Amino acid sequence: MNAAARMWLMLIGALPAEAKNVLVTGGVLRSHHLAVVPVVEGLLERGHNVTFVLPNTREAQAWFPKGIGAANLVFLGDESASVADVKFPDMKNLRWYERIRVFGRMIWKGRSWLEGPLLALVDDLLRLLENNKFDVAFSSAMSIGCNAALKSSSLPWVGFVSLPPMPQMVLSDTEEVCKYPNMINPRPVPELQSSLLKRVQNRVECMMQRTFFHVGFLVVNSVLRGRGLEPAKDFSNLFLAAHTNVLLGGPPLSLPIKLPEGVHLVGTVERRRPRSLPTAMGRWLDDAGAVAAPVIYVSMGTKYEFTESTCLNFVAVLQALMSYGFHILWSLRAAQQEAFRHLLPSASDQLMIEEFTPQPEVLAHPAVKVFLSHCGWGGVTDTLAAGVPVLAYPSFADQLDNAQRLVEVGAALLVLPDFSNLVQAAKSVVGSSSFVQGTRDAALDLHKYGGLERTLNLVEEVSEGRFPEIAPHAKAKMAQMDPLFLRDHGLEKALSILFGLLVFLSFSCCCGISLRCCCYCCCTRPTKSPQDDKKKVE
Missing domain, CATH: 1.10.10 (Arc Repressor Mutant, subunit A)
Incomplete structure (x- = not known):
């Protein structure tokens, strides 16, 4: 297809459709909700009415203090949906027996987590569906309870997995x-x-x-049955519960696999209109750029937990980085700042520590040259959009695979768990333009999947009762499977x-x-004979 034809199709796709009433759910964590914000904004720009469902917790009510355009923010459930006390430990720095203990605790507490954060919204959502007329829903895969409620309704909906197509989550x-x-x-x-x-x-x-x-999976299904909701058929069905599902990523930042029917790759979903940086932060970055000092942006996501020993190692390495002329902008949650106040260095011209940073806008600043990231997919998307290479410090789940793929395309270097190679890795990334080129090449590849426009088109088509085919580019890429996997x-x-x-x-x-x-030591004690007693008396 030539450029003129593609442009014509894009213009047709951008034409305003009949306004739809769209219900959007964002998952559990703040990062889950941030991932759907570009879709909410895109639907609003196309003239649709959007109701965005969030958990009715203190932390969730502070996520969007200025709202999201004209979207109707609806808070459902109660404080049992709070994830403030849910911690994601520093898995890579734990010993093997400590990891077993963590997994055991996750299984032990799994039911209470499900009945709280994941299912606290269900009853209120069912009432919302009964009392309002929606044309379509767009629901995060992490909204497991909401998705089970949507399955029990007649409302057409699009599932959204803000992750690349990982075999463990996509294949049954x-x-x-x-x-x-x-x-x-x-x-x-x-x-x-x-x-x-x-x-x-x-x-x-x-x-x-x-x-x-x-x-x-068995625990999830047990809880769903207890709520009178339809259980999932298999583990992958928990994440791909809708007839039409949107996944991010795609080769080269994920391996080609055989996708189930109704699964659409869109690459990245990015905000169309960037936010402005806070004044002090923008001035600090401008000052770093004025003296040509490379800025390392540090963010480990909204739930990663530093331990005291890990924080101590990191602070020591920060001092070394600053001695080489690097400036550091560190996004560190308030609770972590309070916990490690005795370890953290004071703010200076070379160091700024903030509770929250507008990540896409920070990465887009020309002074930022490297991103030290836990490699959650939101961070991967933001850094690719900005063309900033990564120092990868993954912890668990998809982060490990994301980091490996970034390394393979030449967009990242892996950082050791104790940060011992961080200084050398930072110098290598800043000193070679190949990492920037690798990042930009990967971003260009992902943009070919259609991104936000493709996602919005899918929502509109499903609202009209159509089930679109997988895009030819995505189908061709995912067909290029390595013989090892065949x-x-x-x-x-x-x-x-x-x-x-x-x-x-x-x-x-x-x-x-x-x-x-044990039996030998406990059950075979020597017995005293009468002769021994007689000798003792004598």
């Missing part, structure tokens, strides 16, 4: 999922191609993760089962030996 067949790099330790594809041992290790780790996910993995499966049996037998033997030792 465990055998297919475990051919791909696992979520916790995503190895490079060339490493898996060249080593049978690595493929077996990857499969064992994948099966452990799938077991954990399956336990969580062939049978029978040998890897057999060896992983053998490994599991050996671990089970070893564990059983250790338990048996320990039990015998």
Whole structure:
């Protein structure tokens, strides 16, 4: 298709459609809601009426103090939906037994988290649907309770997964999922191609993760049944519950996989109109740019928790970075600032620490040269839009895979858990234009998926009862699957089962030996004979 034809199609897509009443849900965390804001703004610009549902908690009521244009913000549920006490630990700096303890706590508390933050809005949402006429809904995949309520209604809706298409969340067949790099330790594809041992290790780790996910899936379905809602068919159905689903990302920042029907890749969804920077922050950045000092922007998302030892290491490295002429803008939540007040250095011409920063606008400032990020997809989207390379410091879940893909396209360097390579990595990224070029190339690739315009078109088409086809570009990209993921993995499966049996037998033997030792020590005490007593008397 030539440029003129593409421009004509874009103009047709931009023509105002009949105004629709659109219901939007944003998920659980602040980052989930921020991800849908560009869609809310885009729908408003097209003349639609938008009702944006948020949790009725103190923190959520402070997220958008000025509102979002003409959108009707509706707060549902109660304080049980609060996620203020939910912590995301610094997983990569935990020992293996500490990680097991964290996962066990997540399973133990999973039901209370589900009945609180994830399902507190359901009853109020059902009443909202009964008392109002909506034409279509656009709902975050993290709004699990809201999505279950939407499934029970007749309202057409579009599901929104603010993540790239990860096999663990998109594919339902465990055998297919475990051919791909696992979520916790995503190895490079060339490493898996060249080593049978690595493929077996990857499969064992994948099966452990799938077991954990399956336990969580059973808990979710139990809670949904208890609320009289339809349970999900499988784990992937929790995230792809609608007939039409929008996912971000796509190759080269995700691996090509076979997408289920009704799943549409859109690349990135960005705000059309940037916000202005706070005056003091803008002046500080301008001053750094005036002396040609490279600024490192630091943000670990809305829930990542520094430990005291991690913060101590990081502050020490910050001092080293500033000695090399770097300026640091650090976005650190108020609670974390209070917890580590005794460790944090004072603000200066080289260091600014803020509770919240308008991330896309900060990254777009010409003085910002590097982004130290936990690699959540929101951060990835923002940094690609600005063309700023990344120092990747992922913690868990999709962040690890996002970081690996950024490294593979030449847009990032990985930072070690103790920050010991941070200074050298920052100097390398700033000193080479190849990282900026890698970031821009990746951004150009993602823009070809259609972005915000494609997303808005999908919402409008679904509101009119149409179920659009997957875009040709996305279909072609996802069809370019590596032969490693297409062939049978029978040998890897057999060896992983053998490994599991050996671990089970070893564990059983250790338990048996320990039990015998306990029995021997406790049950075979020496007895006194009458002769011994007689000798003692004598």
